Amino acid sequence: MSFEQKLLENVLQQISMGIVILDQDCRICFWNEFMQINSGEANAIDKSIFDVFPDLPRSWFKKKIDTVYTIQNMAFTDWKKRPYVFRFPTSRPMTGGLDVMYQNATFSPLTDEKGEVTGVLIMITDVTEVAEQTLQLEQLTARLEHEKQEQKKLIVKLEEAQNQLLQSEKMAAIGQLAAGVAHEINNPTGYVYSNMGSLGHMVNDLLAVIEVYEQQFEKVGDAAVRDAVNKAKEEYDFDYLKEDLVTLVNESKDGIERVKRIVQDLKGFSHVGESDWQLADLHNGMDSTLNVVWNEVKYKAEVQKDYGDIPRVQCIASQINQVFMNLIVNAAHAIEKQGVIKISTGLQGDMVFIRVSDSGSGISTENLNRIFEPFFTTKPVGKGTGLGLSVSYSIVQKHHGRMEVTSKPGEGTTFTIWLPVTQPEEEAGEE
Amino acid sequence: MFTRDQLDALQEIFNIAMGQGANRLARLIETFVVLSAPKLYSLKSQADPELSKRLGDTPIIATRQSFVGPLRGEVVIFFGMNGANELAELMGYSQDGGDAQRIKEELILDVTNILVGACITGLSQQLNFTKSSFSTPGLLVEGKTVAEALENQRLPQDSEALLVEIQFKIEAHAFFCELLICIANESIATVVTAVDKLLKGV
Numbered sequence: 136m137s138f139e140q141k142l143l144e145n146v147l148q149q150i151s152m153g154i155v156i157l158d159q160d161c162r163i164c165f166w167n168e169f170m171q172i173n174s175g176e177a178n179a180i181d182k183s184i185f186d187v188f189p190d191l192p193r194s195w196f197k198k199k200i201d202t203v204y205t206i207q208n209m210a211f212t213d214w215k216k217r218p219y220v221f222r223f224p225t226s227r228p229m230t231g232g233l234d235v236m237y238q239n240a241t242f243s244p245l246t247d248e249k250g251e252v253t254g255v256l257i258m259i260t261d262v263t264e265v266a267e268q269t270l271q272l273e274q275l276t277a278r279l280e281h282e283k284q285e286q287k288k289l290i291v292k293l294e295e296a297q298n299q300l301l302q303s304e305k306m307a308a309i310g311q312l313a314a315g316v317a318h319e320i321n322n323p324t325g326y327v328y329s330n331m332g333s334l335g336h337m338v339n340d341l342l343a344v345i346e347v348y349e350q351q352f353e354k355v356g357d358a359a360v361r362d363a364v365n366k367a368k369e370e371y372d373f374d375y376l377k378e379d380l381v382t383l384v385n386e387s388k389d390g391i392e393r394v395k396r397i398v399q400d401l402k403g404f405s406h407v408g409e410s411d412w413q414l415a416d417l418h419n420g421m422d423s424t425l426n427v428v429w430n431e432v433k434y435k436a437e438v439q440k441d442y443g444d445i446p447r448v449q450c451i452a453s454q455i456n457q458v459f460m461n462l463i464v465n466a467a468h469a470i471e472k473q474g475v476i477k478i479s480t481g482l483q484g485d486m487v488f489i490r491v492s493d494s495g496s497g498i499s500t501e502n503l504n505r506i507f508e509p510f511f512t513t514k515p516v517g518k519g520t521g522l523g524l525s526v527s528y529s530i531v532q533k534h535h536g537r538m539e540v541t542s543k544p545g546e547g548t549t550f551t552i553w554l555p556v557t558q559p560e561e562e563a564g565e566e
Numbered sequence: 567m568f569t570r571d572q573l574d575a576l577q578e579i580f581n582i583a584m585g586q587g588a589n590r591l592a593r594l595i596e597t598f599v600v601l602s603a604p605k606l607y608s609l610k611s612q613a614d615p616e617l618s619k620r621l622g623d624t625p626i627i628a629t630r631q632s633f634v635g636p637l638r639g640e641v642v643i644f645f646g647m648n649g650a651n652e653l654a655e656l657m658g659y660s661q662d663g664g665d666a667q668r669i670k671e672e673l674i675l676d677v678t679n680i681l682v683g684a685c686i687t688g689l690s691q692q693l694n695f696t697k698s699s700f701s702t703p704g705l706l707v708e709g710k711t712v713a714e715a716l717e718n719q720r721l722p723q724d725s726e727a728l729l730v731e732i733q734f735k736i737e738a739h740a741f742f743c744e745l746l747i748c749i750a751n752e753s754i755a756t757v758v759t760a761v762d763k764l765l766k767g768v
């Protein structure tokens with residue numbers, strides 16, 4: 136060997152990349168130290184590459200070699216698409232996360248002076264370092280992306296929570312306002328109410344006295360007196376006055392009674408008033424509530440009860456009854472002619488549910504979002520105040536429960552109240 | 567840039583070179599390969615509409631590979647997304663395990679390498695040039711339309727490079743691709759000289 140040849144051989148052996156030369160049958164004609172060290176095969180020359188690397192994908196590799204022979208130019212492999220050509224242990228055994236050596240490979244034709252391909256030169260570069268870094272980056276990117284998604288979800292949740300907060304703040308504000316208004320109206324209403332009662336009696340008494348006058352008047356013979364009285368009666372339309380006075384007083388009584396009810400509702404809405412936490416039998420409560428509102432219900436609906444087995448529930452019974460009443464009255468109102476109101480109860484985990492379904496008109500989708508708003512009503516003036524459901528909502532919320540509604544316009548509506556059997560420690564008995 | 571005679575001669579050279587390329591590919595995959603007559607453009611803005619017209623709105627995979635030597639430039643290949651699987655079988659990839667997407671991409675890159683090698687080697691031989699060297703092929707875009715792919719090309723619309731458009735089809739298979747050979751300006755003079763030499767020799 137000449138000096139140059141020796142030098143060349145040395146360089147090929149020492150270079151820190153894998154160098155293999157194969158003939159067309161994939162027999163090894165040359166390979167350098169890098170290959171020898173990494174494969175552990177000392178006597179590779181003249182062996183088939185497939186014998187030295189039995190798990191080398193045969194048809195793929197053969198095609199690569201054929202490609203170089205056929206089109207007489209280079210071929211490549213990229214670690215991203217194919218991590219390695221020859222399975223070698225990683226070059227970072229201690230600090231790395233990969234267990235094989237990642238490789239880029241170049242296949243080049245070796246030609247003789249006539250231009251014929253005489254062999255394929257395979258050059259293997261160790262890219263484990265780069266692969267480690269790239270894969271780590273990819274993992275990092277994936278993790279960041281994942282975290283970003285999580286954050287997005289959190290933001291949505293936060294927005295929901297904020298909306299709920301706004302809703303309950305709104306409720307609280309309106310509650311305070313209502314409490315103030317209720318308080319202010321309560322006193323004058325009180326005396327107007329009792330005065331109206333007295334006035335009714337007085338009017339009746341007055342009319343009774345006049346009746347006696349009338350009877351005695353028949354006996355009066357003096358024409359001048361009779362004329363004067365009859366003239367006055369006519370002038371003031373006495374007969375009409377008599378009738379109207381009674382009607383007016385009755386209507387006013389009705390009116391002030393309605394005002395009283397509204398004030399009571401307002402008080403209920405703001406939880407002014409009764410406050411006894413107790414273990415209550417909800418079925419009892421429901422039954423007595425049904426009795427109270429029976430007049431509203433009996434001509435409209437058949438009431439079907441499907442009571443489940445539920446324990447006593449820690450609650451302020453009078454408030455819960457108010458909720459029941461609102462739901463039943465609403466259900467009755469929703470039924471135009473004749474229908475069914477179904478009341479069912481049950482226990483799920485540590486929550487009881489009370490479900491009131493009706494076969495009434497149902498609620499349109501755009502209204503469904505608004506029914507819990509105070510003063511939202513679709514009922515004619517004087518019939519609904521729009522407080523029933525918002526009062527119910529805040530009562531149930533105070534009980535750490537929740538209200539659900541499903542409705543199909545034209546088919547009916549179902550309200551479900553969920554209440555915890557026992558209240559969380561601190562809050563129960565606080566009021 | 568080119569005279570009529572030079573253009574005619576170049577067309578002839580490309581016809582032969584690409585024929586050789588197709589022939590090599592056919593031998594490799596043992597299937598008949600059909601190719602269109604190469605079309606020469608001297609401006610990118612001439613080639614683009616043709617390509618768009620031909621490939622329409624179908625999603626494509628585009629790859630690129632550079633060649634250096636007496637001829638310098640890049641080849642961009644547009645593959646139809648279909649037909650890659652059949653080619654995978656022809657190329658001996660199918661029994662090789664691994665995830666389908668990666669296999670498909672490796673295959674497309676290998677086909678790129680083969681086509682570019684065949685075409686550029688053929689051309690170099692026709693022009694009596696020494697051998698060219700090639701870079702590793704790479705993916706350019708995936709799943710977009712030609713119009714979108716061309717939009718992102720760095721090559722300015724009116725750059726004066728020699729562009730050659732060829733279409734390869736594999737007989738009886740859905741596979742097809744369009745090659746755009748872009749020869750850089752600085753190599754044009756070399757090409758002109760070589761063509762002139764050939765013309766004189768005739």
Ligand SMILES: Nc1ncnc2c1ncn2[C@@H]1O[C@H](COP(=O)(O)OP(=O)(O)OP(=O)(O)O)[C@@H](O)[C@H]1O
Binds near residue numbers: 461465512524525
């Ligand atoms: N069961 C139901 N079926 C159909 N619509 C209902 C039902 N319950 C409530 N709604 C709708 O929700 C609105 C609000 O109900 P809510 O009980 O708060 O007020 P209201 O019944 O109108 O008045 P009130 O204060 O007298 O109860 C009603 O006006 C009605 O449109």
Ligand SMILES: [Mg+2]
Binds near residue numbers: 461464465519524
């Ligand atoms: Mg109501």
